[in-house]
Amino acid sequence: MTETIHSPAPHGKQMLSVQVYAHLRDAIMRGRYAPGAALKPQDLAREQGVSLAVVREALVRVVGEGLADRLPNRGFAVPSFSDQRWQDITQARRTVEPVVLRLSIEHGDLDWESRVRAAHHRLARTPTHAPEEGEHYSAAWAEAHRVFHRTLLEGCGNPVLLETFDRLWTASELARRWAAQRDPDRDAPTEHARLEEATLARDADTAADLLTRHLTTTGAALTATPHERGEDDC
Structure with a gap:
């Protein structure tokens, strides 16, 4: 049952x-919401018990984060599973993040090293699923994952580059979760x-190459068809 949001x-x-x-x-x-699912303002307004104007403002913000599309007929939808944007985002991350990681390795101090180790420790110890919440993923793990990747880059000392990472991360997080569901055998912890x-x-050199391959694997898992992955078509 959909939760109604009450106005403070x-x-x-x-x-x-x-x-x-x-x-x-x-x-x-x-x-x-399934990939490509319509996000109808009228339905959302009714479900949440709010005005159409409130829903449209919220939808515009979601579109701005790359988590929804605004369609030519002024409707809204969750991005399609095979949308080219995910490959564009992957390409952008493969171009930017290994370079920033190199800068982190060059300029990062001992405090940065300690934060990298701590961030990885938290990531490795956080469960990837939250079955007690009826979820196929853990919000705590998702946040630990974001913090680990961001901490790797924070040694660069360049806030503009880190802001670029933040924008790309948000836009790609939905794709990563879809990819995780399609590639459950991936050994991400390793x-x-x-x-x-x-x-x-x-x-x-090794770190930049590993990061590039890590990002490439996510993009490849997202676009692989069931036949390419050796699975039966549904």
Whole structure:
């Protein structure tokens, strides 16, 4: 049953828009809407008990993060599974992040090294699923994953590059979760462990190559057809 969002009196429409946005973003990220599913403002407004204007504001924010499309007929939808955007985002990340990682390895100090080790430790110890919540993924793991990848790059000391990472990460996180569902046998923990090891060894060439392959694997898993993956067609 869909939860209705109630309006807090002090901030009215603005607060409602923030709440609807957070609710919708979470629903998309948790896979409650299938790839390509329509996001109908009228239906969402009725389900959440808010005005159409509030829903449209929230949808525009979700579109801005790359988690929904605004269609030519002014409708909204979750991005399609095979949308070329995911490959464009993967290409952008493969171009930017290995370069930033090299800068981190060159300029990162001992405090940065400690944060990388701590971030990987948390990631490795956080369960990837939350069955007690009825979810196919763990929100805690997703956050630990983001922190690990960002911490690897923070040694670069360049806030503009880190802001670029933040934007690309948000846009690609939905694709990563879809890819994880399609490639359940992927050994991501080993990929992360090797990436940490090469980074802390200050082996820039190996670390950059491992990161490039890590990002490429996600993109490839997303676009592989069931036949290409050796699976039966559904």
